Amino acid sequence: MRRRLVLFFLCLIACTAAATATAWARHRRRPAAPPTGALLYPLAAAPTISGNFGQYRSDHPHGGVDLWSFLQIGTPVFAAADGEIDYLKCSSTGYGRSLYEKLADGRTAVYGHLSGFAPKIDEVVRREQRRRGEYHVRLDLARRPIGVKRGEVIGYAGDAGTDVPHLHFEIRDRRGLALNPDDAELALNLAGLLIERQQWAEALQLLQGALTQMPDNPEILNNLGLARAGLGQREQAEAAYRAALARDPRSVKIYNNLVKTLLEAGRRDAARDVVEQGLRLLPADPLLRSLRQAVATAPAGR
Numbered sequence: 095m096r097r098r099l100v101l102f103f104l105c106l107i108a109c110t111a112a113a114t115a116t117a118w119a120r121h122r123r124r125p126a127a128p129p130t131g132a133l134l135y136p137l138a139a140a141p142t143i144s145g146n147f148g149q150y151r152s153d154h155p156h157g158g159v160d161l162w163s164f165l166q167i168g169t170p171v172f173a174a175a176d177g178e179i180d181y182l183k184c185s186s187t188g189y190g191r192s193l194y195e196k197l198a199d200g201r202t203a204v205y206g207h208l209s210g211f212a213p214k215i216d217e218v219v220r221r222e223q224r225r226r227g228e229y230h231v232r233l234d235l236a237r238r239p240i241g242v243k244r245g246e247v248i249g250y251a252g253d254a255g256t257d258v259p260h261l262h263f264e265i266r267d268r269r270g271l272a273l274n275p276d277d278a279e280l281a282l283n284l285a286g287l288l289i290e291r292q293q294w295a296e297a298l299q300l301l302q303g304a305l306t307q308m309p310d311n312p313e314i315l316n317n318l319g320l321a322r323a324g325l326g327q328r329e330q331a332e333a334a335y336r337a338a339l340a341r342d343p344r345s346v347k348i349y350n351n352l353v354k355t356l357l358e359a360g361r362r363d364a365a366r367d368v369v370e371q372g373l374r375l376l377p378a379d380p381l382l383r384s385l386r387q388a389v390a391t392a393p394a395g396r
């Protein structure tokens with residue numbers, strides 16, 4: 095909890111509206127490349143979690159995570175993955191305006207407290223509202239779902255049904271049970287974005303939290319190495335990469351990161367051993383072959 099709070103305040107200080115706009119512009123120009131199948135951070139703002147999964151609420155545990163929109167209303171909300179909007183609600187309580195997206199893998203993503211919907215969804219909602227003559231609608235679209243693509247703007251964050259604007263984001267399994275999105279892909283993906291923005295310390299905090307949940311996840315360990323290396327902690331970076339490789343010995347990007355860190359420390363022999371270890375498993379890999387070349391021509395030490 096304290097870790098989250100620290101992260102929250104670090105982000106809050108670091109992210110003025112201008113910084114958020116810049117980060118968003120950069121994000122739009124060069125979309126982040128999270129691991130295949132990972133959920134996209136669904137809000138066009140600097141990644142910041144303002145409410146945790148499972149938090150105590152007056153009559154139920156919090157079923158998702160709250161993503162901070164920096165008090166803004168109208169921040170674009172993205173589809174976290176390819177899927178189909180098969181249910182939506184407009185209400186003055188609960189999640190206010192909300193979208194339910196069936197993902198390709200059978201899970202459902204819920205986006206709550208929206209200030210509005212993307213035009214193609216809004217059209218359907220307004221038609222139904224006119225037909226019923228009221229704002230409150232629950233629309234089951236299972237028979238004619240609205241297809242959406244990962245990263246497509248599906249709505250806008252707001253404060254419908256709540257008092258402070260934010261995006262409520264929830265992942266449910268096939269049975270409709272809420273999963274913890276910040277334990278799994280979301281934390282990892284969030285850390286990936288922070289690493290891309292070179293916010294090493296914030297990424298490290300998030301990854302250490304994720305690691306306690308999934309200690310054997312090579313992707314977390316690899317990202318942990320990147321964050322440590324970014325902070326200049328070479329030995330800890332090396333240990334994280336080696337732990338990642340032990341769990342995923344065919345990941346060329348981890349060899350690449352480890353070799354880079356070793357070469358930066360002037361440890362050419364250790365780097366050579368790592369490359370040869372990789373080439374024994376993947377003898378034809380072009381990246382490993384070019385790494386062998388880079389190690390051979392690197393300075394022996396400094």
Ligand SMILES: [Zn+2]
Pocket residue numbers: 145156158159160261262263
């Ligand atoms: Zn919430």
